[in-house]
Each structure stands twice: as structure tokens, then as C-alpha cells.
Amino acid sequence: MTTSTVAVLSGLILLLPLAGALLNALVGWRLSRRVVNAIGTGSILAAFLVACVMLAQVVGAPDGAKSASAHLWQWLDLGTGGLRVGVDVTLDPLSAVMLMVITGVGLLIHVYSVGYMEHDRGIARFFSYMNLFIFSMLVLVLAADLLILIIGWALVALSSYLLIGFWYERPSAVVAARKAFITQVAGDVALVIAAFLIVVHIGTLSMPGIFAAAPSFASGGLLITVVCSLLAIGAFAKSAQFPLHTWLPDAMEGPTPVSALIHAATMVTAGVYLIARFHPLFDRAPVAQGMVACVGIGTAVMAGVIALSQVDIKRVIAYSTMSQIGLMIFAVGIGAYSAGMFHLATHAVFKALLFMAAGNVIHALHDEQDIRLMGGLSTNLRRTELCFLSGTFALAGIPLFAGFFSKEGLLGFGLTNGPGAFPWVLYLVGVGINVLTGLYAFRLWATVFRGEPQTARVYAAREAPRVMLVPVAILALLSAFLGLILGVWSLVIHDNFLIGVFARFLSPVFTTPASGPLAVDLSTGTAILAGIVGTLGSLLGAGLAARIWLQRNPDPSAVTARLPRALPQLAYNKFYFDEIYDALLVRPLVALARAARRVVEPRFMNSGVQTVSDACSELGAWVRDYQTGLIRDYASYMIAAAGVFVVATLVLVSR
């Protein structure tokens, strides 16, 4: 794997989606729908092929040379000793995994969009934004310089904003887009401050340089803790973790393919990638790691509870996404980077699948999203249901489906390597999350597809066209067999059954002793016990859900009715986070602005501004007298001025 190969391949994979975005943006409006579709999906297909080549390069590289960087061009150079920023790219196992997820899942979602957006007039705009998003995401994961990474980080927020607000004639979509953007910018600010601190301390933003200089931070010291906390806050904003999580459910205002691509598979997992990528720093900041782990698992519990109480099909999946990302954040917080990345990859597959299958349902019911009005869809949407079920099994962590391997892998790691004195506390919470996941996953499936139709519209539902079914089916196969294939492969090479191959592939990246792929062997007795208990938790949740909701007329709020009224109320209203933020941030700011308008502006600002504007109008009134409209007057001014000029020249020359 030579530097020039990496440079050429990265250049290709970056330019292809960008070219697609520009082409559709500039001339898409005059092209036919078929051509627009071809440009939109074709550019991603080409990028996917390039990504496959890049993966092959990484796999084929000899051990010890799995990582290569290339310097595309120098962007900023402040001389010797000053800051130098190059547009550099890194290809290593970690970025290769992300490339495959982004372009692979991205390609299927693009194909799906062809069908989903069939009747939308803004198809060129849609594909242009989608390609822009893929480009931004690739910049983010390929960047070998923190500044370039931040550029990608901000660009994905921009494309997310554009796509959430894609149907801009809906006020709710516009508000949701703005909310997502502002929340993410709060995270960007934290990230930029972290970058400042790193520059001040190390003097470079180049990521290999930062990691090489990581030992210069005092381990556990204040500076590294602050830097890592700021990086983590950036990750929380992007990955919708507490307390910056409120934008994700609202982001469901965007078209469903957008939810599948950005708000399930790729962008929201960028926070996990960031922490995994900066593991040399996090390994030296145990306090920040503990904070990350606690926030992750806390968000996972909270979002799981909310998911149980919601009745909008997309919002249920959105909260489930938030919960699963919480698990990934927990994993990277306890140093289980490979396990976190594995869950990221499998989650991208089965969550994109769930969103697209939900999209089929919404499409078939003409934009109905309330699960109380569905039920009994399995007769008409047989194929979609099969795919949805595969995703549900994977999400709930039913053994041998993809989610089982990744989730049990990271929970088992948590029990043996968790933070603090009582790692088993967080592990037990993790088992609780397994139960919750099983509950809400099967609740969704049962209320949507099983039981009796709750509205007449269900009878008229038609199965989605092939262009929307095939991508979903491919993902369904993957979520059913991906984990199993890797698991069997792991057994063949005598490694850990759950995440052996994957961890081994990523091991060149996570080489430092503390963050080795598996610092404690997962095949020990404790870990096996942990896996069995966790699996039993998942099965318990699934079984309970089947008992409660597999009925002719399931009541989506069956569980909550038995609890004290306050609890379901809290969960249904998402623990009132929106209201709290409204009261704490929005209202005081609005009040401040009002006060400024009523008091500060008329008293203090206007007097000065008024003087200037009065002076200007007086000057204007005076000059206006000379604008008579008579050519004769103007000619006289000109000739008089020429005369003055001549006299002045004569005087000056004769001196």
C-alpha cells in the first residue's frame, strides 16, 4: 500500500460524490429524472467500488503496514515552528471500515431513494444533498488532520440541515433542521476549543503528530481531561447523546432515506468514530473515559424508555438509534474500541434496514406514521415484514443475528474491563438495556405488522416496488448473516466467537496496550457468563414483548398503563427535555432580546446612530440643490472644474 495509491484512491473516492453533487445541483433541473437518478446513485456506486479497492488494499497489506497516509496538498503553512495544515488522508483498518459502511449502506439507500422519492419534484436537489453528505462524511473519516476532520464534521452538519429541511414548505421541518444544526454547532465549538488546546500544547493538528505526542500529556492530568471532555462533547452533539440529544427525534421530519442514511447509519455514529480515532488521548484521561461511558449508558437507558412510550414509527426507531449509539459510546468509553466499532457497523446495517422497511410501510399507507393506526400489515406487506423482522431480531440481539455478536461483545468487555470499582454495575444496566431493546423492538414489529388492521387504509396497502425492496432485502440478509459469517470465521482461526475477526482486523489501529483489541480475553469464564446473561436479557425482553403485544388488538401503551401515571407521562414527553431547554435557554434569551429592544436600543444605541443618519440626510439635502437636471448647469460645473484644474497645473508647474 503505497502513498501514491492511497492518494489516488482517496482523491477518487472524494471527488466522485462531490462531482455527482455538483452536477445535480448545477444542471439537474434540466435533466430528466432517469439521468438525475443515474448521476445520484452512479456516483455512489463508483465510490463504493473504490472503497472496495481500498479495503482490499488494507487487507492485502502486510502486517505492520496496514496504515498509510498521503499528503494531497499543503493548505496552510505558517513557517517553521508555526502551524501547518495539510489536506492529508489516512487509510487504515478503522477508516476502511467506515468507508465500507458509508459507501455500502449509502449506495443501498441511494437506490432505495430512487423509489421513495419517485413523485417528488425536487429529486435533483435531493440527490445533490445526499451526494454532498457522502462526500462530507468521507472527508470526516479520511482526514488525517484535525482541522480537515472538523471541516468534514461541519459539512455533515450542513448536509444534515439541508436534508432535514428538504421539504422546506413544512414549518416543522424547517424548525427541526434549525434545531439539529444549532445543537450540532454547539458540539463543533467544543471540538474547535479542543483543537486550540491541542495546538497550544503540541503545536500541530496533524493526527499522527498528535498521537505521537500523546505521551507528553500527563496521564490523567487536567489538560488531557479537559481536551478529551471537549472532544467527547463534540461527539455527544453529533451522536445525539445526553444532554445534546433532543435534535435527533425532530430530525425525523426529513425524508425516510435521509433518516436511514444520516440519522441511523452514518453521521450520528461519527461521535463513536471520533472517540475511537482519538483513543491515544482518551487512554490517558480515565476521568473523561468514565464520563463518556456513563453518558453513553445513561442515554441508552433513557432513550430505550422513551422508545417504549412513543407511537410514531420513525420516532421509535430514532430513539432506538439513540439508545444503540449510547451503547457504542459506552463501549468506546471503557476502551472497547473494536467492540464499539463492530456495533457501529452492524447497527448501520440493521438500523438502515429498519428505517427503510418503515419507509415502505409509510409509503404504503400514504404518509401515515402513527403505529396505533397500523396493525395487520403482514398480509399485504409480506416481504417488507420479513426484512423488518430480520432487522428487529438483529436489533434485539437475538442469538446468531448481527446485533447479537456486537452487543454481547461490548457488554462482555464491559463486565471484565469496565471503569471504576464496580464494572458490574454498568454491566447490569447493560443487561437492562438488552431487556428494554427486546421490548421496544418487538413492540414495534407486533403493533405494525401483527394483530388486526386498525384502519381501513391497511387493507389498501400495496407492497413497495422492487427498487425499494431489493436494497432492504440485501440489508436483511446482511443483518441476518453478517455476524454469523464473521463468527464462524473467528472460530476457524481460533479466536473469540463474538468479535474475533473484526477485532483482529482493527488491532493495528488500537495497538496501545491499554486499548488492545481485547485486553482481557473474552473467552474466560466471566465473559462467557456475561454473554449468556446478556443474551437471556434480550430473549426475556423479546418474549415479554411477544406476550404483551402479539394480540389481535394490541395496545401500544399496554405496559405503561400498569405503572403510576407520572412515569409513562414523563417518558411519553421525552422527560420534558425540550421544555426544560426552552425554559432555561430559549425563553431567557428571547426575554433578553426583548429587553434590549425596549431599553438598550432606544436609550443607548439610537442616539448615536440617529446623529449619524441626521448628518447624512442634511448633507444629502445640501448636495441635492446642485442636481438641477439642466445639462447647462452640469456642463458649467465640468468646465469650471476643468478651469480650476488648468490653473492649478499652471501654478504648480511654474513654481
Add this chain to the structure above:
Amino acid sequence: MTASANFPYLLALAAFLFSVGALGVLIRRNPIVVFMCIELMLNAVNIVFVSYGRFLNSEEGQVFAFMVIVVAAAEVVVGLALITQVFRVGRELDIDDLDELNE
């Protein structure tokens, strides 16, 4: 007579023509006459250019004179078009009446 001997007379002629033109612009009311006066001024400048070119033994004066002629031709086209349009609207051709642009 050599060119240099004629030089002061040529400059005087140019100055005279320019003054006549400027005066015409200022006091005549018929736009066409004003226009011709402007041409007179331009040509006075042309005489200066050409005579200086002669005096300094360089072609640049003539080049500039040609430039002025070209620009003057273009200006005539625009100006005459404007005048005809004003005439078509049914106005009398008196430039003192055309003062709508003063507000």
C-alpha cells in the same frame, strides 16, 4: 515653415476652437447644436494631440486622435438616438425643458 514654428499657432487654434465649443455647450438651447459644439471640443483636442505628436516626433499623438474619433463616433450614435427619441415623444427640442432627472 517647419512644424515646430507652426506649433504655437496650432495650439492657439485648438484653444480657440475649444473655447467656442465650450461656450456653445453652455449657451445654446438646441440639443443638436450642443452636440455639434461637443464635437468641436473633441476635435480641438484632436488638433492638440496631432500637433504635439508632430512636435515631439512621435506617432502616439495620431493614435490618440484616432481613438478620440472612434469614441466620438460612438457617442454621436448614442446621442443622436436619444435626441430622436426625445423628439418622438413630442417634445420641443430645448434642453432646458429636459430636467425631469433632478429629483
